[in-house]
Amino acid sequence: MKKTVVTLTTVAVVGLGSAFFSVNTHAESVDALKEKQSQIQEDREEIKADLSEAESKIADVLIDLEELNKEIERTNEAMKKNQNKMDDTEKDIEATKEKVSELEDQISVLEDAIEERYNILKERVVSYQKNGGDISYLEVLFGAKSFGDFVNRVSAVNKISDSDKKLMEKQEADKKEVEEKKDEVVTKLDELKEMKVELEGMLALIKDQKEENKNKKAILKDKKSELVVMKEDLQVKDSDLASLEKDVKQSIEEATAPVVVQTSENNSNTSDGGNLSTLSSEKASEKKSAPVAKKGNGNLSAAINAGFPHIGLPYVWGGKTTSGFDCSGFVSWAFAQAGYSLPSSTAGLSSVGTKVSYSEAQPGDLVFFNTYKTNGHVGIYLGNGKFIGAQSSTGLAVANMTSGYWKDTFSGHVRRVN
Numbered sequence: 001m002k003k004t005v006v007t008l009t010t011v012a013v014v015g016l017g018s019a020f021f022s023v024n025t026h027a028e029s030v031d032a033l034k035e036k037q038s039q040i041q042e043d044r045e046e047i048k049a050d051l052s053e054a055e056s057k058i059a060d061v062l063i064d065l066e067e068l069n070k071e072i073e074r075t076n077e078a079m080k081k082n083q084n085k086m087d088d089t090e091k092d093i094e095a096t097k098e099k100v101s102e103l104e105d106q107i108s109v110l111e112d113a114i115e116e117r118y119n120i121l122k123e124r125v126v127s128y129q130k131n132g133g134d135i136s137y138l139e140v141l142f143g144a145k146s147f148g149d150f151v152n153r154v155s156a157v158n159k160i161s162d163s164d165k166k167l168m169e170k171q172e173a174d175k176k177e178v179e180e181k182k183d184e185v186v187t188k189l190d191e192l193k194e195m196k197v198e199l200e201g202m203l204a205l206i207k208d209q210k211e212e213n214k215n216k217k218a219i220l221k222d223k224k225s226e227l228v229v230m231k232e233d234l235q236v237k238d239s240d241l242a243s244l245e246k247d248v249k250q251s252i253e254e255a256t257a258p259v260v261v262q263t264s265e266n267n268s269n270t271s272d273g274g275n276l277s278t279l280s281s282e283k284a285s286e287k288k289s290a291p292v293a294k295k296g297n298g299n300l301s302a303a304i305n306a307g308f309p310h311i312g313l314p315y316v317w318g319g320k321t322t323s324g325f326d327c328s329g330f331v332s333w334a335f336a337q338a339g340y341s342l343p344s345s346t347a348g349l350s351s352v353g354t355k356v357s358y359s360e361a362q363p364g365d366l367v368f369f370n371t372y373k374t375n376g377h378v379g380i381y382l383g384n385g386k387f388i389g390a391q392s393s394t395g396l397a398v399a400n401m402t403s404g405y406w407k408d409t410f411s412g413h414v415r416r417v418n
Contacts, residue, residue, distance in 0.1 A: 030252060037248045040241055047238045054231045061224045068220065070312075072213050075393040078315045079206045082392070085317045086199045093192045100185050107181065110174050120167065199317070201372020202392055209393035300364040300417075302338035304380060307388050313396040320344055325390040327377050331366060334380060340417060350375040353417040361414045368413040369406060375413060 307330060316324025320333055332344035343349055349366060356365065367387050369377040379389025385402035401410050 033248055033252045037245065037252065040245045040248060044238060044241045044245065047234050047241065051231060051234045051238065054227055054234060058224060058227045058231065061220055061227065065217070065220050065224070068213060068217055071394055072210070072217070074312075074314055074395045075206060075210050075213060078392050078395070079203065079210065081315075082199060082202055082206065082317050086196070086203065089192060089196050089199060093189070093196065096185070096188050096192060100189070103181050103185055107178050110178050114171055114174050198372065198376070201376065202317070205371055206392045213393070299338040299340075303335045303340065303417075304364050304382065304388075306334040306337040307380070307396055310396050311398070312394075313390075315390050315392045315395050319390070325396060327379065327390045330390040330396060331378055331380060335417065342417065346375050346378050349378050350413070350415070353415045356414050356416050358410075358412045358414050362416070364417065366415040366417065367401065367410065368415070369401075369409040370411050371409055374411075377409070381414070 310322055313322065314324050315326060317326050318329065319325045320329035322333075325333065328346045328349055329344050331349060332342045335342045342352055346368070350368060352366070358367075361367070361381050363381060363383045365381040367379055367381045368375040369379075371377045377389070379387035379399070381387050382398065385400060386398055387401055387406075388396070388398050390396050391399060399406055401407055
């Protein structure tokens with residue numbers, strides 16, 4: 001209400017200024033002129049406060065724009081790195097498919113060899129049965145015409161037995177080799193396909209966040225334009241009031257000239273010319289300062305606080321070091337700083353420790369989000385609805401899980417590391 005009154009007063013004074021002062025100022029008492037001067041000064045003080053607030057808001061918007069530009073750069077970098085990873089994965093899939101083709105040829109050769117040995121063994125068994133089944137050394141002895149013939153017969157039986165045994169061993173070895181190669185290729189293909197699905201989901205998420213950042217930037221630019229227009233309008237009003245104040249002062253001096261000695265008393269209210277205050281360094285540093293995590297008990301506090309010196313570190317797919325993290329890699333690394341050994345995949349982390357309800361969540365618990373898949377993202381809970389994690393668009397950052405995207409994707413899955 002106060003600002004509305006000030007605006008109306010300003011308009012009224014500025015609009016009537018020239019007409020008013022064209023009349024003989026001596027017709028109006030000095031007290032009335034001083035009252036008008038006081039009102040103008042109050043109006044100017046109000047406008048100056050509005051100017052200072054507008055300038056402060058413009059500075060805030062500029063800081064927000066600068067931070068948003070950095071966030072956009074990190075998002076673009078994350079998109080680039082993950083696209084490169086996607087390209088490499090697709091190449092690996094193609095190379096694995098070629099290996100599959102080669103292995104299928106090898107398997108075909110092995111299967112032919114197995115079939116051939118099978119036929120040999122089958123023929124030997126048939127021949128063996130036709131000759132009376134089991135051949136004992138006694139039969140070999142009685143059937144021999146001489147001792148030399150006996151030795152030859154024994155040797156022949158042993159050779160056939162050893163040969164059959166080797167054929168069977170080779171048969172089993174080849175079958176095992178075929179099965180192992182098949183399992184190896186299937187496992188590799190499954191891993192690559194799963195990685196591709198994850199990367200596709202991650203790229204889609206980054207694309208959405210990139211579009212959201214673009215919209216935020218447009219809104220901030222519009223806000224800046226509105227504030228600049230407001231600032232210019234306030235400066236015009238202040239300039240008009242300064243001119244009007246000068247006229248009133250001159251009229252007071254003229255009205256009091258015969259009886260009053262001119263002094264510089266009124267100069268104490270001289271305007272500063274509309275200079276605007278800048279955003280204080282304290283406010284800027286407050287906006288830049290990183291949140292402090294609530295410490296847990298024992299070594300757990302080391303895991304909770306490990307990431308804060310690295311806030312803003314770019315997101316890197318599969319990253320597990322301070323050169324760059326992905327979500328699960330960061331969690332595994334942070335707990336390693338406190339002496340814990342945790343898996344470095346969301347699938348592995350989703351089953352560690354003990355599952356607790358979100359209402360019982362404590363700083364240091366793991367929180368999971370259903371992004372491109374169930375439990376597709378993980379972070380470390382800090383308390384008060386906040387968590388720290390490696391986000392694909394912002395890099396390592398503290399985020400709010402009580403509103404917006406993270407609230408929508410949080411399903412209540414919380415794990416406590418024992």
